[in-house]
Amino acid sequence: MSSPGPQSHHRSDARILDLFAGPGGLDVAAHFLGYKSIGIELDQNACETRYAAGLPTIHGDVRVIRETRFDEIPSSVDVLTGGPPCQSFSVAGKGAGRRALSTVTQFIHRLVNGEDEAAIDEELHDLDDPRTALVLEPLRWLLKAIETKGRNPYEVIVLEQVPAVMPLWEVYAQLLGSGEGRLAGVKYETRCFMLKTEQFGVPQTRTRAVLVARLPTRGGIERIETTHLPFDVRRDRRDAAQSDTLLSDSAIPAVGRRWVSMADALEEASKPSGSSVDVTRLRTGAELKFFVVSNYGSGGDPKNRGMRLSTEPAFTVTGKISRNRVYTSPAEFDAGRPDRFTIPEAGVLQTFPHNFPWSGKDQAQQIGNAVPPRLGMHILSMALRGNAPSSEELSAATTWPTTARDATEELRRLGCGDHSQCPPFSHQVTRSPRASCL
Incomplete structure (x- = not known):
């Protein structure tokens, strides 16, 4: 279709x-x-x-x-x-x-x-x-x-x-x-x-x-x-079940397929001709491999930042997703050199089309x-x-x-229209029609 x-x-x-x-x-x-x-x-x-x-x-x-x-x-x-x-x-x-x-x-x-x-x-x-x-x-x-x-x-x-x-x-x-x-x-x-x-x-x-x-x-x-299938957010449970999630879809019980990982989604979104999703920087060899450190604390401790692997789903995508830190290796983490998700990548993690015109x-x-x-x-x-x-x-x-x-x-x-019925002050910054769509 x-x-x-x-x-x-x-x-x-x-x-x-x-x-x-x-x-x-x-x-x-x-x-x-x-x-x-x-x-x-x-x-x-x-x-x-x-x-x-x-x-x-x-x-x-x-x-x-x-x-x-x-x-x-x-x-x-x-x-x-x-x-x-x-x-x-x-x-x-x-x-x-x-x-x-x-x-x-x-x-x-x-x-x-x-x-x-x-x-x-x-x-x-x-x-x-x-x-x-x-x-x-x-x-x-x-x-x-x-x-x-x-x-x-x-x-x-x-x-x-x-x-x-x-x-x-x-x-x-x-x-x-x-x-x-x-x-x-x-x-x-x-x-x-x-x-x-x-x-x-x-x-x-x-x-x-x-x-x-x-x-x-x-x-x-x-x-x-x-x-x-649901994803268990508790890392101890995830680690124990990690070997099971590496099975092919045909080995997963009929109740559902394995959840979609960040790597799965971004890899697929990078394939179409002209895609705005370029994950080259996140590759290690031929493999799309990285981990994400959240901008938010977990367990009630703001200093305890959660971590997700590229083989797992993303954290909840919030308006602060650009603050999440993305690393392709422990060395990058130790050196404090994080990458960030791009806007098209963040959109894909929300399941917007890869070429959605943000x-x-x-x-x-x-x-x-x-x-x-x-x-x-x-x-x-x-x-x-x-x-x-x-x-x-x-x-x-x-x-x-x-x-x-x-x-x-x-x-x-x-x-x-002429802005007269739009919310007050929402058009204070004068932009050309072309610039306003960038």
């Missing part, structure tokens, strides 16, 4: 609306499954990547778009997806969101019960971390669709976040299944999943909390079947904030079609179609 063609550069036929779209993890997944999408994104840098990739985008705040520009969303949209910013919930952050879980749960109930939204907004401003309130936005978008004349409820809803948000997804699931209050009798079949990325062929360890909701006319929600500034942060497209393909395929993506679709998802410069310019015009 060949890769789908370039994205439509217009919004009118989009089926999927991606809130907090980032550089396009879920949009990339949707593209390779044959679905058209439109994303809303606040960050101008991520928008530049989306424009360069041919992804229809509205540059704006999801709250502002919902309140004042909801009519710009195509009526063809019947799928709502989103991964609200996770910093306040993440174990890597200060934990304001985790402390506010019970408070946010109350807000969810109050919104569905029809309490005054202006009063709720006033209280939300008093949260320790204002970003915590963004986890309510998917619910507010659903309620807006239900209560807007001429709109239909979304047929499918897919939400993902860090594991700490699972209690909120469970509250969502309970209320979406009730049809009470402002849901106006609209009931969904719901199911929550805790998914490990390496079990879906993503060459990194990362756990995500996922909620899938569908109108009953689409039938029950099946489990999302894994394709690869643009704008803070590209490492864009990559770390994104949903791994390969995981997104498994989630969306199950949610929308009731089955796993085909091997042909997964194979095609390694190369991104080129977007012509005039198409990128048109997407920027549609997404940003």
Whole structure:
């Protein structure tokens, strides 16, 4: 099966609306499954990547778009997806969101019960971390669709976040299944999943909390079947099992193939003609061999930096991946001469295509904030079609179609226009269209 063609550069036929779209993890997944999408994104840098990739985008705040520009969303949209910013919930952050879980749960109930939204907004401003309130936005978008004349409820809803948000997804699931209050009798079949990325062929360890909701006319929600074995993050267990992981795939039990290693992914990504992934510097002879020292501490000790071998999956890819240190030998480590992952390499570890056109500034942060497209393909395929993506679709998802410069310019015009409706200060730095895509 060949890769789908370039994205439509217009919004009118989009089926999927991606809130907090980032550089396009879920949009990339949707593209390779044959679905058209439109994303809303606040960050101008991520928008530049989306424009360069041919992804229809509205540059704006999801709250502002919902309140004042909801009519710009195509009526063809019947799928709502989103991964609200996770910093306040993440174990890597200060934990304001985790402390506010019970408070946010109350807000969810109050919104569905029809309490005054202006009063709720006033209280939300008093949260320790204002970003915590963004986890309510998917619910507010659903309620807006239900209560807007001429709109239909979304047929499918897919939400993902860090594991700490699972209690909120469970509250969502309970209320979406009730049809009470402002849901106006609209009931969904719901199911929550805790998914490990390496079990879906993503060459990194990362756990995500996922909620899938569908109108009953689409039938029950099946489990999302894994394709690869889990990776044991405890080194003593890994070392003991190392000989087993060297077996060929044919020797692995039928429950799944061995997880994909960093070396596997980067080697494969370096093969296509014109690939931006060049791993020559990481070779020892003909073998791609290196080890990575994390930028983060482990076991509660910031000085205890974890290490992963090239024959293992990467650490969770975060916005700080460019700070991870890469060594090809103990001598390099002893001499303190680390290498770093390049932006295309970091993107490949997130399962973006090898030639994905990363643009704008803070590209490492864009990559770390994104949903791994390969995981997104498994989630969306199950949610929308009731089955796993085909091997042909997964194979095609390694190369991104080129977007012509005039198409990128048109997407920027549609997404940003004269900048008057973009977030304040996001266009302070004046750049030529060409420079802004570097």
